[in-house]
Each structure stands twice: as C-alpha cells, then as structure tokens.
Amino acid sequence: MARPRKSEPTRLALLQAGMALLTLKGYHGTGIKQILDEVNVPKGSFYNFFDSKADFVAAIIRYYGEQISTEYQSLKADVAHLPELSQLQLIFKSKVARRQADSPTCACLIGAMSSEIAQSSQVCQQALVEIESQWLSQLSGQFMQAQLQLDVRQDMRPEQLARLFYNHWQGSLLHYQVCDDVQVIITALDDFLCLVATEQGVINLKQTRVAVQVTEPTKAIT
Amino acid sequence: MARPRKSEPTRLALLQAGMALLTLKGYHGTGIKQILDEVNVPKGSFYNFFDSKADFVAAIIRYYGEQISTEYQSLKADVAHLPELSQLQLIFKSKVARRQADSPTCACLIGAMSSEIAQSSQVCQQALVEIESQWLSQLSGQFMQAQLQLDVRQDMRPEQLARLFYNHWQGSLLHYQVCDDVQVIITALDDFLCLVATEQGVINLKQTRVAVQVTEPTKAIT
Numbered sequence: 001m002a003r004p005r006k007s008e009p010t011r012l013a014l015l016q017a018g019m020a021l022l023t024l025k026g027y028h029g030t031g032i033k034q035i036l037d038e039v040n041v042p043k044g045s046f047y048n049f050f051d052s053k054a055d056f057v058a059a060i061i062r063y064y065g066e067q068i069s070t071e072y073q074s075l076k077a078d079v080a081h082l083p084e085l086s087q088l089q090l091i092f093k094s095k096v097a098r099r100q101a102d103s104p105t106c107a108c109l110i111g112a113m114s115s116e117i118a119q120s121s122q123v124c125q126q127a128l129v130e131i132e133s134q135w136l137s138q139l140s141g142q143f144m145q146a147q148l149q150l151d152v153r154q155d156m157r158p159e160q161l162a163r164l165f166y167n168h169w170q171g172s173l174l175h176y177q178v179c180d181d182v183q184v185i186i187t188a189l190d191d192f193l194c195l196v197a198t199e200q201g202v203i204n205l206k207q208t209r210v211a212v213q214v215t216e217p218t219k220a221i222t
Numbered sequence: 223m224a225r226p227r228k229s230e231p232t233r234l235a236l237l238q239a240g241m242a243l244l245t246l247k248g249y250h251g252t253g254i255k256q257i258l259d260e261v262n263v264p265k266g267s268f269y270n271f272f273d274s275k276a277d278f279v280a281a282i283i284r285y286y287g288e289q290i291s292t293e294y295q296s297l298k299a300d301v302a303h304l305p306e307l308s309q310l311q312l313i314f315k316s317k318v319a320r321r322q323a324d325s326p327t328c329a330c331l332i333g334a335m336s337s338e339i340a341q342s343s344q345v346c347q348q349a350l351v352e353i354e355s356q357w358l359s360q361l362s363g364q365f366m367q368a369q370l371q372l373d374v375r376q377d378m379r380p381e382q383l384a385r386l387f388y389n390h391w392q393g394s395l396l397h398y399q400v401c402d403d404v405q406v407i408i409t410a411l412d413d414f415l416c417l418v419a420t421e422q423g424v425i426n427l428k429q430t431r432v433a434v435q436v437t438e439p440t441k442a443i444t
Contacts, residue, residue: 026338028250105341114396115337116248119327128400160413167393167410174336174392175385178350188389191382195417 011049013039014056015063022060023109027117027124032056057117058127064109065131071095072138084146085201086208088139089193092169093212096185106185107177110135111170136162143196151201161196168192233271235261236278237285244282245331249339249346254278279335280349286331287353293317294360306368307423308430310361311415314391315434318407328407329399332357333392358384365418373423383418390414 017038021030032053036046050056075091082090099106110131118125139162146152152161172188193205239260243252254275258268272278297313304312321328332353340347361384368374374383394410415427 025342026248026250028248029338107337107341111396112337114400115329115334116251118399119329119402120247125400125402132397132400156413156416163397163410164390164413164417167397167414168386168390169393170396171389171391171393174333175354175389177340178336178347178354180341180347188385191378191386192389194378195386 007049010039010041010045014041014046014049015060018056018060019064019109020103022057023107023112024104026112027057052123054117054121054123057113057121058123061109061113061124061127061131065127065134068095069134069138071098082208083149083151083201083204084142085149085151085193085197086204088142088146088165089189089205089208090212092189093186096182100182105177106173106182108170108173111173114170132166136166139165146201151198151204152196153198156196165192165196229271232261232263232267236263236268236271237282240278240282241286241331242325244279245329245334246326248334249279274345276339276343276345279339279343280345283331283335283346283349283353287349287356290317291356291360293320304430305371305373305423305426306364307371307373307415307419308426310364310368310387311411311427311430312434314411315408318404322404327399328395328404330392330395333395336392354388358388361387368423373420373426374418375420378418386418387414 014035017035018030021035021038032046033043036043046056050059072091075094076087078094079087079090096106110128113124114128118128136159140158143152143161143165144158147154147158156164168188169192172185172192175188176182176185190205190209194202197205236257239257240252243257243260254268255265258265268278272281294313297316298309300316301309301312318328332350335346336350340350358381362380365374365383365387366380369376369380378386390410391414394407394414397410398404398407412427412431416424419427
C-alpha cells in the first residue's frame with residue numbers, strides 16, 4: 001500500500017536506522033524498540049508503515065539493494081575509462097574502502113539476512129531474491145563486456161561468471177568477519193579475478209593495480 | 223577446565239541439541255532454555271558445563287568442526303580410488319546429499335556463526351578461526367595432490383585455491399538459502415571446479431560425473 005507522502009522522511013529514517021542495526025546485530029539481535037527509540041517514533045506509528053518485523057526487514061533489504069545499486073553505478077562511472085574487468089576490481093575495492101571508512105563493519109546485509117532469515121521468512125526471502133537478481137544482472141553485464149574485451153575466459157556464460165563472482169564475494173566477507181582483517185577481502189578479490197581472467201586480463205589487472213597505487217598512494221586499501 | 227567423565231553424555235546431548243537449533247535459528251534466535259528443555263537439563267547444570275551462551279556456542283562450533291572433519295575423512299576414503307579433484311567434487315556432493323536427507327536445512331553452522339556472531343564474540347570468533355584453519359589445511363592438501371596429478375592449474379598455491387574454494391562454497395550455501403533450491407549448490411560446485419581445473423582435470427571431472435550417474439541412478443543429487 002502506498003504511504004502518504006508526508007510520512008516518507010520518517011519511513012526513510014526507520015529504514016536507515018534499521019539497516020545499520022541489522023548489519024551489526026542481525027535479525028534476531030535487532031529489536032524494533034531500539035530502532036524506534038533511535039528515530040524517536042512511537043510503536044503505534046511503526047505499524048502505519050510496516051505490517052510486521054519481517055515486512056520491515058524486507059523493506060530494508062530492498063532499500064539496501066537500491067543503495068548498493070546506486071553506489072555501483074557511481075563507482076563504475078568513476079572508472080569508465082578502464083577495461084571492464086579492471087573496473088570490477090576497482091569498484092569492489094572502493095566498496096570495501098568506503099565501508100571501512102564509514103561503517104563499524106564491512107559485512108554485507110544481504111549475506112547476513114540470507115544466512116539468518118531467508119529460509120524462515122518468505123517475505124524477506126522474496127526481497128533477497130529480487131535484490132540478488134538485480135545484482136547478478138549488473139554483474140553479468142560487466143562480465144559480458146569483459147569477455148568482449150577478451151579479458152575474461154570464454155568457456156562460461158556471463159551469468160555463470162557473475163554467480164561465481166558473487167558467491168565468492170559473499171564467502172570472502174564471511175572470512176573477513178572471522179578474522180577481522182579487511183585485507184582478506186582484497187586478496188580474495190584479486191585471486192578470484194585471476195581465476196577468470198585471460199592472460200591479457202591478468203596483465204590489465206596488474207597495470208590497473210600499479211596505476212591506482214601510483215595515483216592514490218595514501219589510500220588504505222589498494 | 224576438564225569436566226567429570228560421568229557428565230560427558232549430558233554435555234554431548236547439549237552440544238547436539240544446540241548444534242541443530244543454532245543452524246536453524248541462529249545465535250540470537252536460539253534460547254538456552256529451549257535447548258535445556260529438549261535435553262531435560264536444569265539451568266543450574268548448564269553452568270557446570272559452560273560459562274556463558276557464547277562459551278557454549280564456541281564449544282558447539284568446535285564440535286561441529288570435529289563432525290565435518292570426520293565426515294570429510296570418511297567420504298574421502300569412499301572415493302580414494304579417484305583423482306583428487308574428482309574426489310573433491312564427490313565429497314562435497316555427498317555432503318549436500320547427506321544434509322538433504324538428514325537435516326531440515328543444508329545451511330552451514332560455520333557460515334551462520336561467521337555472519338552473525340564472529341565480530342561480536344571473541345570466544346566464538348576464536349573457535350571459528352580454529353575450525354576454518356583445520357578445514358583449509360585439509361582442502362589445501364587436496365588441492366596440492368590435484369596439482370601433482372596435473373588436474374588443477376599451477377599458477378596458484380594450494381592454500382590460495384583452498385581459500386577460493388571455501389569462500390565460494392560458503393557463498394553458494396547462502397545462495398541456496400535465498401532460493402531454497404539445493405541444486406544451485408551443485409551447479410556452483412561444478413562451475414567453480416571448472417575454473418580451477420586444467421583441460422585434463424575437466425575431462426576427469428566429466429568422467430566422474432558420468433560414472434557416478436551410472437552407478438548411482440537413484441541418488442537425488444549427482
């Protein structure tokens with residue numbers, strides 16, 4: 001049901017506060033009351049916006065999905081002059097650097113909700129399916145272009161490569177959470193890209209790494 | 223501190239009941255009382271075994287780690303006559319088939335706890351580090367042998383390949399949880415192995431798939 005226009009700022013505040021807490025504390029570790037207190041919204045009002053906690057979390061998942069899609073487009077525009085595979089490398093490194101600078105964790109809300117709630121909440125599962133589908137579509141496009149540029153192996157479809165990349169990315173974020181070292185995400189990203197790159201692709205990736213280190217020497221993650 | 227020998231069956235019952243619930247409901251979704259009721263243990267006794275919920279979960283993680291390590295050795299013995307890369311394929315397919323037959327979910331406790339609790343509980347994080355280290359060591363050995371058999375690319379160290387495999391495996395389990403389709407784990411496994419296999423390795427993997435389909439036609443997952 002569409003919400004009254006005047007309520008949008010409150011709804012947005014709830015989504016943003018919920019997003020931050022969910023990523024840190026998970027579904028069951030996050031209380032609605034804590035979010036309401038943070039945003040200064042009475043409990044009754046909450047149910048004007050969302051039917052249930054699961055409905056709220058599904059909305060947060062979709063909101064988070066919009067955020068990362070917008071971020072992806074913006075980061076991609078920054079590196080549009082580079083080959084597609086090198087773009088992918090830099091986009092994901094920049095994502096990590098941003099999380100490291102702005103958030104208490106580099107963990108991914110999609111991964112966290114996939115693990116904790118997907119199989120027990122249909123409404124959250126549906127939101128996750130939608131967001132992953134959008135993500136995979138963007139990644140597939142990127143791999144298709146990288147194949148046309150001969151930087152990526154041709155023996156798999158772009159959709160397969162995108163899924164492999166995304167699975168591995170989510171797994172590397174779990175590894176980061178276990179060892180609390182953001183560098184493992186970067187190392188894993190570089191190693192994975194070498195698995196899918198052609199010889200030419202590997203050379204381009206190395207050149208990009210050198211170029212980024214030269215032009216951004218103070219960046220924590222390169 | 224070592225526990226009295228006579229208490230071991232109760233401790234084991236607590237670990238087993240906790241393991242099942244944790245995998246299904248996560249850390250915050252699992253109440254100690256629920257586990258105690260299931261095993262018929264009074265609350266006071268619980269603290270004879272474990273100092274806290276986190277301490278209990280850390281013990282469950284280690285117990286789970288022992289289980290999967292034993293399972294791995296047993297499954298490996300069943301396929302010891304095959305090339306190492308084909309072994310890996312069959313071991314992990316068998317793991318999935320077993321979970322599908324025995325458990326309400328194929329999700330992995332290590333992945334679930336990595337996502338939900340690793341960064342907020344030092345004692346759980348330490349248990350996860352230990353278990354992952356054991357796992358990675360086993361996988362590295364498998365990849366080293368597969369490289370010696372020329373079935374796996376030589377441009378990466380076995381430790382790198384093991385980490386890539388494990389990251390991807392954990393990510394594929396998240397994908398399974400989002401779409402509730404066990405087949406995505408199998409497809410992802412096959413696709414990943416093609417990324418690391420040499421031409422000879424790919425041929426061996428295909429031959430193994432055909433052989434397993436011929437000898438085990440009724441198996442749900444091949």
